[in-house]
Amino acid sequence: MAPRSAKAASTAGVKNQTLVIDNGAFTIKAGVVASSPTIEDCKVIPNCIAKDSVKKVWVGSQLDQCKDFGEMAFRRPVEKGYLVNWEAERAIWGHSFLAENAVAKCDPHETNLLLTEAPNCPQALQTNTDQIIFEEFEYASYCRTLAPTLNAYNDIPSLFGGPSSGDSSQGPAECLLVVDSGYSHTTVTPLINGHPVQQAIRRLDIGGKFLTNYLKEQLSIRAFYAMDETWIVNEIKEATSFVSDNFSRDLERTWKGGKTDRRSMDPSLLVDYVLPDFESTFRGVVRPYDHTTPKMNSRAPVTSASRDKIVTLGNERFAAPELLFNPSDVGMKEAGLPAVIIESVNALPLGLRPSMFANTIVVGGNALIPGFLERLRREVRELTPSEYDVRIASPEDPIRSTWLGGARLAAQHQNLANILVTRKEYLEHGASWLLRRFATHGP
Amino acid sequence: MSNPLSTNPFCSVPTTTHRPTMPQIELLPTTTNPSVPGWAYVLDRGLDPSRTALAPTTGRRPRTLLPAAAASEQLSTRQQAALTRRLHDLDRDGTGREVEVPAKWKARTGGVVRRILLSEKGWSHHLADEEARIAALAGGAPPPVESGKRRVRSGISSGVGTPGGPVGSGTGAGTGELEEGLTAQEVERLLAVPALSFSAARAGPPGERAARTFCEICGYWGRARCLKCGARVCGLECKEQHDVECRRKFA
Numbered sequence: 001m002a003p004r005s006a007k008a009a010s011t012a013g014v015k016n017q018t019l020v021i022d023n024g025a026f027t028i029k030a031g032v033v034a035s036s037p038t039i040e041d042c043k044v045i046p047n048c049i050a051k052d053s054v055k056k057v058w059v060g061s062q063l064d065q066c067k068d069f070g071e072m073a074f075r076r077p078v079e080k081g082y083l084v085n086w087e088a089e090r091a092i093w094g095h096s097f098l099a100e101n102a103v104a105k106c107d108p109h110e111t112n113l114l115l116t117e118a119p120n121c122p123q124a125l126q127t128n129t130d131q132i133i134f135e136e137f138e139y140a141s142y143c144r145t146l147a148p149t150l151n152a153y154n155d156i157p158s159l160f161g162g163p164s165s166g167d168s169s170q171g172p173a174e175c176l177l178v179v180d181s182g183y184s185h186t187t188v189t190p191l192i193n194g195h196p197v198q199q200a201i202r203r204l205d206i207g208g209k210f211l212t213n214y215l216k217e218q219l220s221i222r223a224f225y226a227m228d229e230t231w232i233v234n235e236i237k238e239a240t241s242f243v244s245d246n247f248s249r250d251l252e253r254t255w256k257g258g259k260t261d262r263r264s265m266d267p268s269l270l271v272d273y274v275l276p277d278f279e280s281t282f283r284g285v286v287r288p289y290d291h292t293t294p295k296m297n298s299r300a301p302v303t304s305a306s307r308d309k310i311v312t313l314g315n316e317r318f319a320a321p322e323l324l325f326n327p328s329d330v331g332m333k334e335a336g337l338p339a340v341i342i343e344s345v346n347a348l349p350l351g352l353r354p355s356m357f358a359n360t361i362v363v364g365g366n367a368l369i370p371g372f373l374e375r376l377r378r379e380v381r382e383l384t385p386s387e388y389d390v391r392i393a394s395p396e397d398p399i400r401s402t403w404l405g406g407a408r409l410a411a412q413h414q415n416l417a418n419i420l421v422t423r424k425e426y427l428e429h430g431a432s433w434l435l436r437r438f439a440t441h442g443p
Numbered sequence: 444m445s446n447p448l449s450t451n452p453f454c455s456v457p458t459t460t461h462r463p464t465m466p467q468i469e470l471l472p473t474t475t476n477p478s479v480p481g482w483a484y485v486l487d488r489g490l491d492p493s494r495t496a497l498a499p500t501t502g503r504r505p506r507t508l509l510p511a512a513a514a515s516e517q518l519s520t521r522q523q524a525a526l527t528r529r530l531h532d533l534d535r536d537g538t539g540r541e542v543e544v545p546a547k548w549k550a551r552t553g554g555v556v557r558r559i560l561l562s563e564k565g566w567s568h569h570l571a572d573e574e575a576r577i578a579a580l581a582g583g584a585p586p587p588v589e590s591g592k593r594r595v596r597s598g599i600s601s602g603v604g605t606p607g608g609p610v611g612s613g614t615g616a617g618t619g620e621l622e623e624g625l626t627a628q629e630v631e632r633l634l635a636v637p638a639l640s641f642s643a644a645r646a647g648p649p650g651e652r653a654a655r656t657f658c659e660i661c662g663y664w665g666r667a668r669c670l671k672c673g674a675r676v677c678g679l680e681c682k683e684q685h686d687v688e689c690r691r692k693f694a
Contacts, residue, residue, distance in 0.1 A: 025536075051542045059545060075542035079566040087560045091548030120644040122573035128559045136556045187644075192630055198638040204646045205534065213533045218662060255663045259680045315662045327646075328654045330533065331526045334646040343647050349633065351625050439637065 014417045015140045018112040018410035019097065019104065022147055022403040023047065023089075025078035026183035026208065026365070028060070029403040030096065032106050037407035042400045043103045045096050048074045049088055060092040061103050068278045069231040081118035081184035081207075082125050086132050093137070112420055113139040114406050116147035119187050119201045123435060130434050134426045141420040144438050146196050148178035148189035150405035151363055151395075159361060159393040175355035179341065179376075179392075180402070181366035183208045186324065186337060188344040190356055200347035204340050206327055208365050211320040212237050214330065218319065223296045223311045224275075232275065232284065236313070237320065239286050240271050243371035244318040245378070247326075254314035265314060267291075275309040321369050325379065338379035358389045367398035522673055570641060577640050660684050 022029035024047060031041040043061075050058045053071040077089035097104055113133060117126070126144065133142050152172035158164035172194030180187045186204040190197045216233045219226040226233050244250040250269060257263030270289035276282050287310075295312050323329055325336040335343065345356050357380070362373060377392045384390055395401040410416055426434055564572075625633070638644075656665035658677035665675025667682065671689055676682045 049542050049544060057542065057545055059548075073542055074536075076536055079536065082566065082569070084564070084566050084569060086562070087544055090560060091544045094548050120639055120641045122569050122641065123576070124572060125569055128562075131555055132559055135554070136560075192634060195634045197633055197636075199636045201639065201644055202646050203644045209536055210533050213535065217533070221660060222662075251663060255677075256661065258678045319657075319662055326649075326655065328649045329657065330530065331654070332530055333648050335649045339650065340646040349625060349629070440635070 014413075014420055014422065015110050015112050016413075017106060017110065018114055018416065019106055019139075020114045020403055020406040020410050022116045022150070022400075022406065023078065023083060024147075024182055025076060025081055027399070028092070028096065029400050030104050031403065031407065032104055032111070033407045033410040035411050037404070037411055039397055039400055039404050041407065042403045043096075044399065045092070045103060047078055047089075047092060048076045049091060050074050059095045061096060067282045069276075069282075070278045071228050072231045074230065078184070081182065082121050083117070083129055084125065086128060090132070090136065108137045108139045111139060112410070112416065113137075113142040114410055114416075115142065115144050116150065116402060116406065117144055118184070119146050119148070119189060119196065119198075120203065126438070127431050127435055130426070130431055130438075134423050138423065141422040142426075143416075143419045143421065145406075145419075146189065147402050148180050148187065148363075149191055149194055149196055150402050150409060151178050151361060152176050152191050152194035153405040153408045154395065154401060156359065156361070159395060160359070160391050173359065175352065175359050177341070177345065177356040177360040179337070179360065179362045180364045181207065181324070181337075181362065182364040186340075186364070186366070188341050190344060190348055190352070192352070197348060200344050202340050202344040202347075204324070204327065204334055204337055205332070206323055206334075208234075208237075211241070211323060211366075214323060215241075215316060215320045218316050219311065222316075224309070235284050236273055236311075238368075239284065240273060240313050240317050241321050241369055242318055243321045243325070243369055243375045245371060245375055247318065247322055250318055251315055269317070270312055270314050271317065273311045273313055275311065277309065321366075321372065324366065324372075325375065336379075338376060338383055341376075341380055342383050354388050357384055358391045360390075360392045361401075362392060362394045363398045363401045365399055367394045519673070573641065 017032055017034045019032050020030065026047060028045040028047045029042050030045060031037070031043055033041065045061045046063045047060070048063070049060075050063060050066070051073045052058070052066065052068055054068075058066050075085075075088055077083060077085040077087075077092065079085070083089060096102055097106060098108075099105070115129070115133070117129070129144060130142075133139055133144075154173075155164055155170075156173040156176060173191070174193055176191045178187075178189045178191060180189065185207045188202045188204075190200045212230065212234045215237050216226045216230065219233060219236075253266035254269050255263060256265065267289050272287040272289055272293065272295075274281075274285040274287060276284050289312060293308075293310055295310050319329075323332075325338065327334045327336060334340075341360070345353050348356065360380075362376065366372060373392060373394055377390065380392065381390045395404075397404075421434060421437060656675045657663070658665045658681050659674050660681035661677060663677040663681075665677060667676050667678070668674070669676060669682070669685060669689060674685060674689070676685050
């Protein structure tokens with residue numbers, strides 16, 4: 001070990017401020033916490049290095065200043081939910097936490113780090129992370145934990161209409177089932193007192209990325225070549241998609257009809273989306289459906305009268321989110337999310353099942369899709385015995401919910417000290433000791 | 444297409460005799476076998492392991508015998524390969540190395556950290572390594588072979604080596620649990636069980652309900668099938684549009 005590192009270790013210990021990082025595949029949710037955190041302390045940083053059409057490179061939060069997202073290429077260090085490429089991640093972290101004008105600047109030697117990871121992570125990747133944290137960044141102390149577990153520290157009773165404690169120093173929720181539907185995949189994690197029941201964690205390999213790619217494919221067949229326009233299609237998805245409460249009915253309503261029996265589509269299900277041209281407009285706009293304007297997905301040639309590029313979206317709006325409930329629609333041999341929830345709960349002892357169904361929360365970006373919660377509630381209800389109470393809720397900000405839970409934990413200095421590992425301990429015991437410790441001593 | 448064998452992905456099947464993990468070797472249909480109308484007698488051998496090995500399986504439990512109705516819906520090899528490719532494409536992401544890390548943040552330190560930072564391994568490599576590690580722990584399989592070819596293969600079929608699978612899968616009956624609450628000891632025991640592997644945590648297979656099919660052109664129900672390529676369309680109008688593409692593909 002280099003003498004420089006040894007010297008730093010002698011002064012290391014648990015510090016007063018903690019950097020909480022929820023390291024998602026699409027965005028990093030991060031913020032420095034000292035005491036009484038609020039959701040505004042959390043910064044959402046794109047977790048990518050991007051190259052635009054004129055070969056300019058944007059790192060992490062620089063993308064907020066970017067305007068032209070046409071043909072943007074992305075490199076994401078987190079693959080399938082797991083931190084795989086540290087070369088790119090180090091650049092993004094450096095830019096976000098270490099650089100002069102970083103959005104969450106803090107000195108690693110004076111900071112504890114609370115970092116999240118996705119469940120069922122390969123050990124080699126966990127060891128890589130541990131080594132980078134202590135040997136490259138040199139944080140004073142550190143804890144790596146499953147992302148869903150941190151949600152247990154949020155004010156869970158208030159989500160189910162109970163009294164809000166308003167007290168951020170309370171312990172974790174006793175029983176909680178966390179459905180985390182993010183960019184890479186959707187996981188179901190049962191928690192007891194904030195500890196994950198590892199053998200009951202289940203994963204559905206469909207996340208926001210899959211939905212965007214599916215929409216990209218559909219639009220490329222019907223409207224315009226969208227395969228290189230990930231960013232634009234993602235914007236379209238976020239602006240227009242919804243989960244249908246009756247898929248076959250809505251599919252009928254958005255059908256153009258056969259060759260001889262034309263049908264008029266239900267205009268309440270259609271919307272027009274005006275694509276940005278990246279000259280005068282930089283954001284797409286959703287408009288009510290107007291059958292008079294020329295469309296890119298109609299067979300008729302676009303006249304020069306209007307220079308707007310408009311796409312009408314019908315069944316595309318709900319066919320993509322439908323995949324979360326029916327992965328077999330694209331031939332994937334996995335059950336839909338409601339059945340995955342049942343599968344996860346059924347892996348628990350019988351005595352725990354009622355309280356899991358009664359305390360289910362949905363976090364992650366897909367929870368924002370309109371209709372998602374209602375559909376999930378209905379289908380889980382149909383699949384559970386009638387004597388069980390099914391309560392599914394979503395926090396106000398499902399994207400930053402995990403971070404907020406972590407921040408509330410970080411503000412409880414005593415509890416935090418129990419789970420942190422200092423750099424000195426790491427240098428003394430080594431990486432494989434740390435691996436075992438985090439596997440058995442979660443928060 | 445000068446030599447059909449060299450471009451056919453299944454011509455490499457006989458080489459699998461070198462892989463001790465493959466118990467049964469079977470010749471897959473090689474050249475194009477267009478699905479023709481009509482019927483024929485075929486030998487029903489039940490579960491076809493070579494086919495399930497190609498399918499995107501759930502990896503956790505052995506596939507049970509398909510019911511008779513579903514068996515007729517079984518996909519041809521080419522369709523299966525196309526499906527696997529499509530699912531892979533839908534899950535793809537901008538992880539290509541074409542976007543360079545800015546020079547300011549290039550790795551400069553040495554030692555173990557440098558090895559991690561400059562690692563060229565992607566997710567599929569790590570997944571293959573992890574599965575090999577688990578298999579080696581179970582004592583069944585030889586230690587991991589560090590060759591690129593093997594990694595790619597096991598990235599597709601991830602069904603090997605899942606020890607410590609879910610205990611309570613199914614109805615959970617007979618695990619001796621209490622009706623009301625658990626004692627602290629039981630909870631502790633429950634929480635002490637180690638994590639599942641990546642493949643073991645994957646969701647189970649979908650239920651019995653017949654798969655829905657959709658028109659490839661407009662997204663409505665796929666009520667008819669193209670005889671040439673098996674693609675689904677909703678009606679004549681979409682079929683005409685499909686034929687333009689289809690002719691191009693198989694001309």
